[in-house]
Amino acid sequence: MTAKAAHLELVTNLTTEAFIGALKRFWAKRGFPQHIYCDNATNFTGADRELKRLKRQFESQQHKTAVINESSRIGIEFHFIPPRSPSFGGLWEACVKSTKEILNKVSMDVRLTYEEMLTTLAQVEACLNSRPLSPMSSDPNDMQPLTPGHFLIGGPLEAIPEPDLQHIPCNRLSRWQRMQRMFQEFWSRWYKEYLPTLQKRYKWPSPKSNLSVGDMVLLHEDNQPPFKWPIARVTKVITGEDEKVRVAEVMLDGNVTYRRGIHKLCPLPKPQVDEPCTASSPLHTESS
Structure with a gap:
């Protein structure tokens, strides 16, 4: 939430076990967060109960290994918004809503395997994390913007140059090309819908x-x-x-x-200080 970075995980169902599995994959890639903010879905509340049960089980063991002892000290606190009130989670709901709506439109007539869908979501995640947030510094000769990618990998996210496949009929494309075309259509729609949000004009x-x-x-x-x-x-x-x-x-x-x-x-919003912004400070203390 500090860096406004997006992290997408693919699950096969909405059970508590599937959510905990996605949570473990997030921990393995991003580290342990201190706070998790989410809506009141039953699989999220179930995961909260399961994590508390596991923590009590770990604390009741007489002989703890160093790994278990370190893990038990990691206190992860869940923060739930009111039920049926997605507006309370506007920071993450806006990103999730725009992503799911466009992804549903571009993948309506395409059936992907699990591996192909996983690859597409990874590209979509990189697309979301490539958006500019603010100037890197106040130097007028500095053309480098600060992006969520700087906080994740220390630099901007880059795409592999590929030919434009959006105007080629699907029956002439291979499965790999169809997947790439779906991602290109996602980028084209999301780019056009994201830019107007930076120029909103209100009534008063x-x-x-x-x-x-x-x-x-x-x-x-x-x-x-x-x-x-x-x-x-x-x-x-x-x-x-x-x-x-x-x-x-x-x-x-x-x-x-x-x-x-x-x-x-x-x-783009101007930085609060004149010093160059860096991605060296520890982040990811909060997740959604």
Whole structure:
């Protein structure tokens, strides 16, 4: 929750045992969290009871090994939101909702094996964790944004270059190509739906600051390949008669300059401090 990173696990059913198995895989990959926030599904509450039972069993043993003794000291606290109230978990529900809806649409007529679905979910997870969060630093020459991938692997997530398969009929594709086409369709839809969320306009807006020279922005461009986020810095602003910025000139990495209207620019939140943001601090103390 600190890094707003997504972690997806594939399960074959919604039983308590399946959830505990997914939880163990999460621990093996990400480490032990201190807090877990989730909804009130019966498999989640059952998992909470099962973990408490196992902890009591571990504590009742007379001769504990070093591993069991270390594991018993790891206290994981569950935090449940009210039943049938997904709005209380908006931080993670928004990510889960958009992912499941688009994935259902693009996989409607495709039957994948367990291994193929696992590969697709891994690519979708990397797609979600490649989104830019904020500038890495306040240096106007720094074009590197901070992403959840920096907190997971220490750097941005990259995609393997592959040809665009979205316009090729499915009967001409192999099973592997169909799986790749499904992921490309997911990226195309999710990219187009995610960008407008960065430019929300509310009914009663409060005064906002204009774009200024040096701000890092995300360009709203079409037909971008997976994991490709066109990041630019504002080099010049053009105001209207009301002294509000309507047009801006931006420079991409490679000293390429474009002129765009502000409706095509998504400003990233500025870092709170002037020092460069790093991914070295320990995170993942909370999970959902």
